[in-house]
Amino acid sequence: MTTKSIAFKPANESVLDAFTGGPLAGEFVRCTKCQCCYGAESVAALNEHNQGLCMGCNGPLPGIEKATTQY
Numbered sequence: 041m042t043t044k045s046i047a048f049k050p051a052n053e054s055v056l057d058a059f060t061g062g063p064l065a066g067e068f069v070r071c072t073k074c075q076c077c078y079g080a081e082s083v084a085a086l087n088e089h090n091q092g093l094c095m096g097c098n099g100p101l102p103g104i105e106k107a108t109t110q111y
């Protein structure tokens with residue numbers, strides 16, 4: 041059973057979560073349009089409350105579509 045449905049990238053530098061404003065640890069998704077970053081919890085929250093769209097540009101995030109269609 042894999043949870044790798046979202047294309048997370050390793051956070052090898054200090055990156056802030058655009059949703060929580062806190063530092064991201066581990067893996068995250070970066071918006072290709074506005075470069076906002078979201079950790080796994082924020083991605084889940086965006087899926088639930090914002091149709092999986094980026095808070096910064098309201099565009100679809102890479103990986104989110106896959107994540108929502110997995111269910």
Ligand SMILES: [Zn+2]
Pocket residue numbers: 071072073074075076094095096097098099
């Ligand atoms: Zn964006």
